Amino acid sequence: MGLKASDYKTPLFVDWCPGCGNFGIYAALQMALAELQLKPYEVVIVSGIGCSGKTPHFMNVNGVHTLHGRTLPFAIGIKLANPSLEVIAAGGDGDGLGIGVGHFASTGRRNVDLTYIIHDNAVYGLTKGQASPTLQLGLQPKSLPKPNVNAAINPIAMALTAGYTFIARAYAYDVRHTSDLLVQAINHKGLALVNIQQPCPTYNNINTKDWYGGLDRVNPETGNPNPRIYKLAETGWDPVVRTADEDLEKSLAALKKAKEWGDKIPIGVFYKNELIPTYQERISRTIPFYATSPPAKQKIKDESGSPALVMEKWFKELRV
């Protein structure tokens, strides 16, 4: 009799627009935490600013709602100070791939063991629908005065290039599948990205639920829609790098897969590689006791309040 999904909810009013894809992500997150039976006080959800950025307040675990674009640096600081915490970063596509894309790329270089969720709605939701970095060139959702003049970033390809070691795409309205991916991402040893296609019914009238579901291209004979979303796993896709040798091949294949967009949109795990040392492992090479005695856990003073540090050696080096 463990924790239920609903135990991970706060009683706050969830103020997303009706029909927002964030509700799906929210449900998936609760399911995933319940499946993993994580203790709320050991979990920290770190978010940026945006509609998506409000997630921590709705979750009954520790929440750190940070600055626009700075989700990852805060998350890393928390994780490295106390690696026993389960740190989940979550933010918008503008947050993570616009103003925060520098951290997105740089975080890939570190392989810190955390999970990063991008709520990808192709717009800046909270500021009323401007183009986000994942909006394709030339598109004009209803909130834009003219077609988008910027090309889109491809988060999956970018993550592959930057060094993320677990890379997945989810679809917000497929809650079960999203939850499964989140469980895998949290369990992954290393830096995991789950980019979630998240319809924003209020501002993005192009990448809608109907569009993802292919309702715009119903088979005239069967009357069935032809969904854009499909599952990688169902195509026999094997994302796992098992030996260093096969990394190049697997990551190129994943890159190619990452370019699929529009008519067919694969969801699932694109790439997974646990052979790359995590940042914690890299630190432990010179600070062998890091895992047991990380910054937040060291004793820094004795009972009398005097510093725990022994200063003699330091002074000796400076002696004249």
Place this chain on the structure above:
Amino acid sequence: MGLKASDYKTPLFVDWCPGCGNFGIYAALQMALAELQLKPYEVVIVSGIGCSGKTPHFMNVNGVHTLHGRTLPFAIGIKLANPSLEVIAAGGDGDGLGIGVGHFASTGRRNVDLTYIIHDNAVYGLTKGQASPTLQLGLQPKSLPKPNVNAAINPIAMALTAGYTFIARAYAYDVRHTSDLLVQAINHKGLALVNIQQPCPTYNNINTKDWYGGLDRVNPETGNPNPRIYKLAETGWDPVVRTADEDLEKSLAALKKAKEWGDKIPIGVFYKNELIPTYQERISRTIPFYATSPPAKQKIKDESGSPALVMEKWFKELRV
């Protein structure tokens, strides 16, 4: 009888360390401008902060030595205000791929018609040799107190992922070849990256001239070194995307090539695509007279100093 390479030099003392790869880049830049016979007053070199960032002062064209990591935003501002200027951005690897990597990625989305040179020495030169983002994981150049804990960014792969439409690698000590690449980059319609492998004899004692030249792996029989650097062009590599169809294939091939590093280091053009509309073209769709009347060239007042703008229509919209 046009301009000579040396006409592009200022009389200033060039304060790079003896043997610095920057001298090669500097020479190549002068050669390229001379080859293109660009008028100095029409050229603007925009740089960041670092050893590399001093380049504009040594060049007898307009120079804008900006902030650490902000090379590209300044360059874009200049170019978009007056697109008739030839804008060349140049900065360090720390500048462009560390603190500035967010702009690096975002600039790819715009395809502004400018040339961007990265002086890639794998260290932070001016601040005394810390690891830069292109230093490989686990390496320890002499200035580091311990091995590098971050994995390296691959600038070629990153540029491909970000949307650069001309992507080349040069080697600083091959001045002629570097100059050729710069000429191509400047001539390219769209955003061009030339990432230049630049030995830093002062701090990077790993990726040295000898190392690039393969002096550490002399053939015991012939006594010849086995250089790491080789030219893509000599292998029959065709980087040019000629139809939209072949883009995926060519960019994946370029990505694969981009991953070659260590034993063999290709230089030359990895990828070139002029089919993607430039930012200027995108702007011109809604501002048709942009090319002839860009922001810096519009008449904003009449002789009497009154504004050139006709305000009536604006007021009419607000009339009550």
Place this chain on the structure above:
Amino acid sequence: MTGKEFNWMIGGPQGSGIDTSANIFGRGFGYGGYHLYGKREYHSNVKGLHSYFHFRVSNKPVAANVNDVNLLAAFDAETIVRHIREVTPKGGIIIDKSDLNLAISEIRTLPSELMKLIMKNHGSKRTHKTIIDLIEEAKEKETRVYVVPFLDLLKEVGDEFGIEKLSRVTRMKNILALGTTFGLLNYDASLVEKAIGVVFREKPGVVKMNVSAFNKAYEYSKQNFDDDFPHKFKKLDIHEERIFLLGNQAVALGKVLGGCRIQTYYPITPAADESEFLEAHEVFKLQSGNGAILVIQTEDEIAAVNMASGAALAGARASTTTSGPGFSLMVEGLSWAGNNEVPIVITYYQRGAPSTGLPTRHGQDDLRFVIHSGHGEFPRIVLASGDMKECFFDAARAFNYAEKYQMPVIHLIDKAMANSTQSYKVFDLSQVKIDRGEIASRDDLQIGKYKRFRFTDSGISPRAFLGTKGALMWYTGDEHDEIGHISEEPLNRNQMMEKRMKKLVKAGEEIPSEEKFNFFGQEETKNIIISWGSTKGAILEAMELLRKEGFNLAFLQIRMIQPLPSNSIERILGQAEMKIAIEMNYSGQLAATITEKTGIFMDYFILKYNGRPMTTTEVYEALKKILRKNAEKRQVLIHGS
């Protein structure tokens, strides 16, 4: 009676059409010759959380809100709960019939703290559990309650236009609220119909439906509540040409007029509206031919400020626009621009801070940050507009300052101006001139001779733009010599610092007083208010009320905060007996700035930092306390919901 002034509040969940109704309401009254002032309050939320518009209409110019709500139009129960106590005695409430029986505790969007407070406020009897209970209480204060069967009316409209799904017409609740309102006021429906036509001008079908809905509610109101409501309005016979605009529109207009041709921005509330307005109007008519402003949405604010600097170096009048968090990211670039004498204009829309703070609420918390922002010492001009008209003219003028003195100009706006609307007589543009400052002459421009940072007596070096034939120039954030090359020589450093800093002194000397401050009242007046920014309207109105009661006050509104007109301030405040600072922040930032420069301390502070603008009413009351000598030194205002 025929009304002279009327305060209307319309509230409901964000996204339900509050803004549109407010716009139509304002125009409706505007077409009838009335003066208008309206402010918008909303949560940092897209849909669902509470939002409202508070409108003031008068036959005389109005420049602020008052506490009164003569008529509250509620789209939902939450509006009733939050605002019912603001309705004036004998005022009215328009309420949807279906909200009547709702239990307060079931309003899920009410924060729990507020819920508790409301329960407490409305007596501990715990009887006030439904909206009806609240209404009954209000009725005791003679509040009129107009219950309207919104759903029935909507159905009628649906039927008329052959729309079956009720959800497709519910949006028009807002028009029903308008119809009811104007019915109660017995106002000329055709004026409102005109407003509907203008607001929806691009969708004729929508116009029709809305006009029909409007009329249904108007009729319902007339039939059911006729003559009950004391406020009645009719069209005035006014022929002045007026405009009705938001602060961010005023800034946008001022910018294009002033020659701004490139604007960079990263979306942020409440600054983004200005850029979006410009984007939607990017091409425009010039005296000959067309012009355009290039609006660029950048990847972040760091790119925004530096791109603007780049554009300015190339010779375009360039600007960027932001709010607190974004400005924080810009200050490194600001320092570069200061060092390199780059004429950029940064429009800074203040909002409640620190950090994300109250992103959609009002505040003036950033004055001192702006004065001192960016590492090192470099000159900058800081302007603070006090109303939409000043926003317009200052926005245009900022570019002249920037280019004449070759330094960044920061133009401070605040949320209370950005998102408020006011009506004005059409602005007189004859005073607007464009002055690009000293431009390098042919003489300066001989190749090899041009020195971008030439030492001159004034500190101003004639400017050439990148790409000027015959001139080469260098810029660097390092300390530099006259040519623009790096120099670490001590002597050059001193000269260059002095060159830069003396430009600010020059600006202070040359810019005329009327551009630096407004003084309202007689110089001899012994009680002087100092303030800045959007408090202007409320202060002037409060002064007028007090004057009628025989209290004399003068008001020194500072519009140029850097360089501060210290001498004038010293002269004016020097003779005052009571000096009163009125500011929308915690610490009295302008007051501290004045003390720093003059040694003069304020005697009283009227401060507010709850995120809601000051109303005329509360400024009046706070001042009166001071004048009657029964005020604390520091009064913190708390009105607002």
Place this chain on the structure above:
Amino acid sequence: MTGKEFNWMIGGPQGSGIDTSANIFGRGFGYGGYHLYGKREYHSNVKGLHSYFHFRVSNKPVAANVNDVNLLAAFDAETIVRHIREVTPKGGIIIDKSDLNLAISEIRTLPSELMKLIMKNHGSKRTHKTIIDLIEEAKEKETRVYVVPFLDLLKEVGDEFGIEKLSRVTRMKNILALGTTFGLLNYDASLVEKAIGVVFREKPGVVKMNVSAFNKAYEYSKQNFDDDFPHKFKKLDIHEERIFLLGNQAVALGKVLGGCRIQTYYPITPAADESEFLEAHEVFKLQSGNGAILVIQTEDEIAAVNMASGAALAGARASTTTSGPGFSLMVEGLSWAGNNEVPIVITYYQRGAPSTGLPTRHGQDDLRFVIHSGHGEFPRIVLASGDMKECFFDAARAFNYAEKYQMPVIHLIDKAMANSTQSYKVFDLSQVKIDRGEIASRDDLQIGKYKRFRFTDSGISPRAFLGTKGALMWYTGDEHDEIGHISEEPLNRNQMMEKRMKKLVKAGEEIPSEEKFNFFGQEETKNIIISWGSTKGAILEAMELLRKEGFNLAFLQIRMIQPLPSNSIERILGQAEMKIAIEMNYSGQLAATITEKTGIFMDYFILKYNGRPMTTTEVYEALKKILRKNAEKRQVLIHGS
């Protein structure tokens, strides 16, 4: 005579071993019981541009440089050109024989403006074209010139160690300069040999070669110049234990002692040295077992400050360290930390600004920026240390302030401290205590009950760290309720603002005076200096000189600038007749801050902003002018090269 004080300058191109010689020089004298103070000046360049070290040695404690150069050791011609005029009458110059005939106009590293200036200074006769010409001029002032055949001596060393390539030994020019110096001083060579041994302790081969080179030059000097040089020094009989450290080392030591366990940084001069020192010492001994500080080189300063905040929330004592441009990028994060009451410590190494400015030169330009940085109003503590010892103790104490008052602490250092060395008696650590402030009790921690931002009388809410069993907490940059959830309610906003701001008042009340300011002199003294930061040493020394001449001065050194100890300042300055501000900036930033808080204006300003620290000499002279009443209100100091 046996010297009491000696000022040595060694100069040459960056990268030629200046630092190493200075280090050996200092240690050599240190081992002999002398007190030391030395500063480094260098260009923003890796190799080739001019750099020098200016050392002061005395049998009494020294705390600043003076203008004097008793002996100038020049690695190259440029050093002669730049510094020859600084050599005191009867002082000496050590010069490489091969530099003698160099033409000044051929020194390519000399900036053209300086070249012109030098030509002008040395007479318009245009005869001074070579180094010899300059030297002849100096000789007229009885300057001793010691021409040493560096190359010949290097060859000898090369021969001795079987090294053929001269280029492999030229680096040892620096040791030759030392050898010559100590020969002239007739100082105990074994002490310098010991210093060489310590400095190169990891490379025994290098030690040997350097000792040999040292001795060759020492002998050469004795043989050729014996008895000519008036300054002679011998070992003192002192048994005090002393350390000799840089400001950035002092900060590093203070941090680890104070419990800092995570430090984030992005490389920047002159801050990076501190982090690199920590990186090289990441693992250390604790009273039981080992400890470690995790030093993280981030992608930029934005990441640095926010990572530190994250780490602090998890319960680690966390810090970040930067200089002007980096701090500019941090201020958005600072505002978040202020809003969320996060105890981070930011060590801020000031350097010449604005923008990139003079990146390797000194300045104190950022005080007011730091006080007001970040949008909105939030509490922060600002400390400014005055010497290496204060750097050490303040660095440790900063974490106590941060955690007790739950707010960011900014610790201001400046380049003159960071890159200068000073000798001290080993610090007494008994005064250092660690106080982590109020931590949530078991009672606070019941699930669902813990309120991170609980309203309390003091404004301080007991802290729990992320991951604490039984506690859940929320943080947001939005205004929030006690639990940490977003709240836009006006009443909560007021309470939360007041909660945060009153902590600063409390800090001001509780922190003892001796941690806030130092007062040197008698309270009755009528002439009072105010200053902050690294000017301390020069001021105290100048005061001592003036005291001997019968001039009495007192000095109020402000160490805590926010919250400013205004009452004490008012009391102390209130009775002064002459108030003199001494600051390393253009506008007198501390003075303005004091005026703002107290209304007190300074009577005199001694300012300097040419990138070079104040010397005792020039402070003395400037003060004397004031005391003799023939000073301008604002004196700008310009010494330094």
